[in-house]
Amino acid sequence: MAALGWLTPRRRSATARSVLAGEAAAEAARKSAHDTPDTAAEEGLEPASLDPAENPEPTDSSESADGSTASAEPEFPVVGDEKAAAFFDLDNTVMQGAALFHFGRGLYKRHFFRKRELVRFAWQQAWFRLAGVEDPEHMQDARDSALSIVKGHRVSELMSIGEEIYDEYMAERIWPGTRALAQAHLDAGQRVWLVTAAPVETATIIARRLGLTGALGTVAESIGGVYTGKLVGEPLHGPAKAEAVRALATAENLDLARCAAYSDSANDIPMLSIVGHPYAVNPDSHLRKHARERGWRLRDYRTGRKAARVGIPAAAGAGALAGAAAAAVALHRRRR
Numbered sequence: 001m002a003a004l005g006w007l008t009p010r011r012r013s014a015t016a017r018s019v020l021a022g023e024a025a026a027e028a029a030r031k032s033a034h035d036t037p038d039t040a041a042e043e044g045l046e047p048a049s050l051d052p053a054e055n056p057e058p059t060d061s062s063e064s065a066d067g068s069t070a071s072a073e074p075e076f077p078v079v080g081d082e083k084a085a086a087f088f089d090l091d092n093t094v095m096q097g098a099a100l101f102h103f104g105r106g107l108y109k110r111h112f113f114r115k116r117e118l119v120r121f122a123w124q125q126a127w128f129r130l131a132g133v134e135d136p137e138h139m140q141d142a143r144d145s146a147l148s149i150v151k152g153h154r155v156s157e158l159m160s161i162g163e164e165i166y167d168e169y170m171a172e173r174i175w176p177g178t179r180a181l182a183q184a185h186l187d188a189g190q191r192v193w194l195v196t197a198a199p200v201e202t203a204t205i206i207a208r209r210l211g212l213t214g215a216l217g218t219v220a221e222s223i224g225g226v227y228t229g230k231l232v233g234e235p236l237h238g239p240a241k242a243e244a245v246r247a248l249a250t251a252e253n254l255d256l257a258r259c260a261a262y263s264d265s266a267n268d269i270p271m272l273s274i275v276g277h278p279y280a281v282n283p284d285s286h287l288r289k290h291a292r293e294r295g296w297r298l299r300d301y302r303t304g305r306k307a308a309r310v311g312i313p314a315a316a317g318a319g320a321l322a323g324a325a326a327a328a329v330a331l332h333r334r335r336r
Helices: 002-007 016-035 039-043 099-109 115-131 136-150 155-173 176-187 200-209 239-251 266-273 285-294 305-310 318-335
Strands: 085-089 191-199 214-218 220-223 226-231 260-263 277-281 297-299
Touching: 016 200, 016 214, 016 239, 085 176, 085 239, 085 266, 099 155, 099 191, 099 200, 155 200, 155 226, 176 191, 176 260, 176 277, 176 297, 191 200, 191 239, 200 214, 214 239, 239 266, 260 266, 266 277, 266 285, 277 285, 285 297
Parallel strands: 085 191, 085 260, 191 214, 260 277, 277 297
Antiparallel strands: 220 226
């Protein structure tokens, strides 16, 4: 069974680098939210549709710890609670697929890199969609590729391109159900933050387009407004997300016991565990099990119950999954 260890999410505790990454993300998020005008408002952009006919109410797909559907919940989020906020993972929670891979696709279209890198991005995205698991090796490859691609480019250039890429590849992939959950917190007067391993610039663009407060994301080092090809700390992933949320809560005078967090991945258990209201959204099998054991709320907005259970698109049959698994094994063997 040890040979299959690469298929499961790796658990690790916070390190000095993850604390540094979290603190850097919190600082960048506060600066962006407090000092930068609302891009969506300036450009006349409309937030995602909140038509009740298109977006389910947050409690409609609620599932209790024993798997039964709850018909009603106490009022939540609490209106006017200024010490409460909501933290949403991005990939497969707010948006279908991984933001970093969509971003890479957009950069390829603009000739930032060659077809070989695009194939790697496409493969990683296919694995992510089919397996429903964030594989650390893929995330590492994507991070290294992205850093090498943006090295020497200006931050302002990538921000401008990021706006275009959102419209081209990301806007139509927002989960309406999760969007409605975020809006419920906003309507209650609470702040809502994205928390993601994606670059903080990309995450900030998505947050603005959705009308959210801001975003915590991976911070790439820049000097004089130019990317150096290095990170500040490490990617905002796993324990680093929890550190970022803690740092932001301290800076913003939030009470984590009154805050909520939403994620699809067992990698985000550290973040989910530090808030008073953890929610598993479109959960992978590991997070679903963990959430049920602890009585956390579950919500699933994917098409088809079977797909929801195994974490793959409803249209993907057994043959597609088998092919993806075979390709994954072959790739792993070549690496070894």
